[in-house]
Structures are given as structure tokens and as C-alpha cells.
Amino acid sequence: MQSRPFSYLFSISYFGARYKGWAPQPNQPTVQRRLERVIRHVLGHEDFSLIGASRTDSGVSCMGGFVQVFLREEVDMSSLIPQFNEHLPQDIRLNSVSEVSINFNLIQSVQQKSYRYYFSNSIDFHPFASAFMVNVQGDLNWEKMNEVCGSFIGKHDFKGFCKPSENKTDYLREVISARIHHTNEFLGQIFPQEIYYFEITGTGFLHHQVRMMMSAIWQIGKGEMDLTEMVNRFESPDSFEKLPPAPANGLVLWETTLKSL
Numbered sequence: 052m053q054s055r056p057f058s059y060l061f062s063i064s065y066f067g068a069r070y071k072g073w074a075p076q077p078n079q080p081t082v083q084r085r086l087e088r089v090i091r092h093v094l095g096h097e098d099f100s101l102i103g104a105s106r107t108d109s110g111v112s113c114m115g116g117f118v119q120v121f122l123r124e125e126v127d128m129s130s131l132i133p134q135f136n137e138h139l140p141q142d143i144r145l146n147s148v149s150e151v152s153i154n155f156n157l158i159q160s161v162q163q164k165s166y167r168y169y170f171s172n173s174i175d176f177h178p179f180a181s182a183f184m185v186n187v188q189g190d191l192n193w194e195k196m197n198e199v200c201g202s203f204i205g206k207h208d209f210k211g212f213c214k215p216s217e218n219k220t221d222y223l224r225e226v227i228s229a230r231i232h233h234t235n236e237f238l239g240q241i242f243p244q245e246i247y248y249f250e251i252t253g254t255g256f257l258h259h260q261v262r263m264m265m266s267a268i269w270q271i272g273k274g275e276m277d278l279t280e281m282v283n284r285f286e287s288p289d290s291f292e293k294l295p296p297a298p299a300n301g302l303v304l305w306e307t308t309l310k311s312l
Contacts, residue, residue, distance in 0.1 A: 054123070055098070055099065055100065055121035055122050055123045056123070056153050057121070057122045057123070057124065057125050057126070057150070057153070058119060058120070058121050058122075058150065058151050058152065058153050058155060059119070059120045059121075059122070059126075059128045059148055059149070059150055059151065060117060060118075060119050060148065060149050060150075060151045060155070060157070061117065061118045061119075061120065061128075061145050061146075061147070061148045062115065062116070062117055062145070062146040062147045062148075063086075063103075063113065063116045063117065063118050063143070063144070063145055063146065064113055064114050064115065064116070064143075064144050064146060065082050065112060065113050065116075065142055065143040065144070066112050066142040066143075067082070067107060067109075067110050067111045067112040067113065067142075067299070068110060068112070068142070068182060068300065069140075069142060070082050070085070070109070070110075071109045072106065072107055072108050072109045072110075072111065073103050073105065073106045073107045074103075074106045082103075082107070082113075082143060083101070083103060085139070085140065085143060086101070086118065086139070086143065087101065089135055089138045089139050090120065090135065092138055093131055093134045093135055093138060094122075094126070094131075098122070098123050099120055099121060099122050099123075100120075100121045101118055101119060101120045101121065102118070102119050102157055102158065103116065103117070103118045103119075103157075104116055104117040104118070104119075104157050104158065104161050104307050104309075105161075105164065105304055105307065107304055108258075108259070108262075108299055108302075109299060110298075110299030110300050110302075111299050111302045111303070111304065112302070112303045112304070113303065113304040114167075114303055114304065114305050114306065115304065115305060115306040115307050116304055116307055117157060117307055117309065118157075119151070119155070119157040121153075128148045128150070129148055132145055132147075132148060157309075160309045160310045161255070161307060161308070161309060161310075162254070162308045162309060162310050163227060163252055163253060163254050163308045164252070164253065164254075164255070164256065164304065164306070164307050164308070165250060165251070165252040165304075165305045165306040165307075165308075166250070166251050166252075166256070166261045166302060166303065166304055166305055167248045167249070167250050167302075167303045167305045168185075168248060168249040168250075168261060168262070168265045168297065168301045168302050168303075169183060169184035169185070169234075169237075169246065169247070169248045169301045169303070170184050170185045170186065170187055170246075170247055170248070170249070170265075170269075170297075170301055171184055171185075171186045171187070171243040171245060171246050171247065172186070172187050172188075172189075172191055172243075172245065172247070173186055173243035173244075173245065175243075176243060177240075177241040177242070177243075179241040180237070180241050180242050180243065181300065182300065183237060183300070183301075184237075184246060184300070184301050185297060185298050185300060185301040186243070187269055187272075189273055190273070191269070191272035191273065192271070192272050192273075192274065193231070193272070195271050195272060195278065196231055196268050196269075196271060196272040197230065197231055198278060199267065199268050199271050199278055199281055200229040200230050200231060200249070200251075200268065201229070202278070202281065202282055203226045203229045203251070203264060204226050204227070204228065204229055205225065205226060206223060206224070206225045207223070207224065207226070207285045208222050208223055208285055208286075208288065209222050209223075209224050209257055209260055209285075210222035210288035210289075211284035211285065211287075211288030211289075211291060211293075211294070212257070212260050212263045212264050212267065212284065212288075212294065213257035213258055213259050213260045213263060214257075214258040214259040214296075216258070219257075222257060222288075224253060224254065224255055224256065224257060224260070225253055225254045225255075226251060226252070226253045227252045227253055227254070228250070228251070228252045229249070229250070229251040229252075229264075230249075230250055231247055231248070231249050231250075231268075232247065232248055232249075232250055233245070233246070233247055234246050234247065234248055249264075249265055249268060250305070251264065259296045261302060262296035262297040262298075262299065262302060263293075263294040263295075263296050263297070265297040265301070265302075266294045266295055266296060266297045267281050267284075267294055269297070270294075
């Protein structure tokens, strides 16, 4: 049982390039560790705990995430957000905060998540743009790529599209929508003229799932994999070689939707 009776829900954004993911790791920079350090400094004590809504991988960014902080005494957190952000590095930002019931469970309250994977298909890709996206070389069949996006929608066994764990037996996940979009979000001479993102929304995702799905989409777009083979991975995930995950730098946790508070 949580011994700290005051609970605060923060929305958070971060650029993940400099971090080894969200969760603490020995002798490694992580988003949670950096956030804990700043909260400790601003509050002047370490009598608190926190949990994040998502444990993003090394190099993965987050536009719309949440973190829940537990305290033993009530604090006006909204007045402290400017101080938190002043001491946080510029690639991490707390956006808003609200007090929630001690019975509020952030992990169980996540209703769905949306990820975006940014990529281009350019012959003169600038290296500076690689901070935000991945460049895919060669001709791509966009019709087939969109077709495979549609095949992801629904409830499927995604064991063939994730990094399996010895302790995990349930690989069934529901994808609500999946589609490739063209975007004008990045402008400037270092960015390609044509930039795209694969956007997927689901009730939950497995380790490396979105990155392996992106990898499969590219392989089908290049003609290196047949759509039938990809669909068969749902039925017989252990009959195929594991897909290589797409690089982490193109992936952004775009939005986290919570159930009503």
C-alpha cells in the first residue's frame, strides 16, 4: 500500500536521444533518474516516489506522457513547475500538474497510446536530420505499405513483432488504428522535402513492437517480404526469424490517453 497519501499527476515531454530510456539503470542516464534528481533538489528532500505511464526504450522520445508523484505532505505543485523546468535539462519538460486521489493508479488508468515513427526516403539525407527521423534508402511501394498497416488493426498475437520475455505469456494486443502520413512538421534546409510518419494507436504495446512493425512495413515496401508472410507471423510467430527493430531515434510516444479521473 502506498504510504505517501498525496498524489500528483504531471504531463511530461522529453527528447530521448541522450537517455538510456525511462527506467533507472546502473550508471546510465535515464529520464526517470534525471527527473528524480530535480524533484529532490526543488523539494529539498527525497521522501517521495514516482511512476511513469510508459517505460520508453533508449533513444525514444515522448511528446505526451504522464508521471505520478507521491508525497507524504501536501504541496502546491503547480507553483513549483517553473522551478522544476528551470533545473531540468532542456530536453525534458513538465507541462502541467493536477492533484489526484491516492487511489488513482496511473498504470491501470492508461486507456490507449499513440506512437509516431518519423522517416524519409531521400537520396540526399542530411546527417543533422537523423536526430529526429530515419532515412530509408531505395524505392518503396507505398500502396503495399499502407495495406500492411491495415492488417495490423484488430486484436492479434504480436509475439512475432516484439522482443519476447521468458516471464511473459500474453502477447495479445489490440491495435485501434495504423496508417502512414505525410507531414510538414519539419522545415528547414537540413530536412528532406518529403517526410512521413507511421502512426499507430492501441490499448498497449510490447517491447520493441512498434519498431518491429515499422521494420516489417519497410521490408514489404522494398519487396523483401510478402504481405502473406507478415500475416502468417500472427499465426506462427516462432516459425520465422525475428524482425530487426527499426532504429529508436525515429520513434515518439505521441499521446497517452487516460480514463476519466
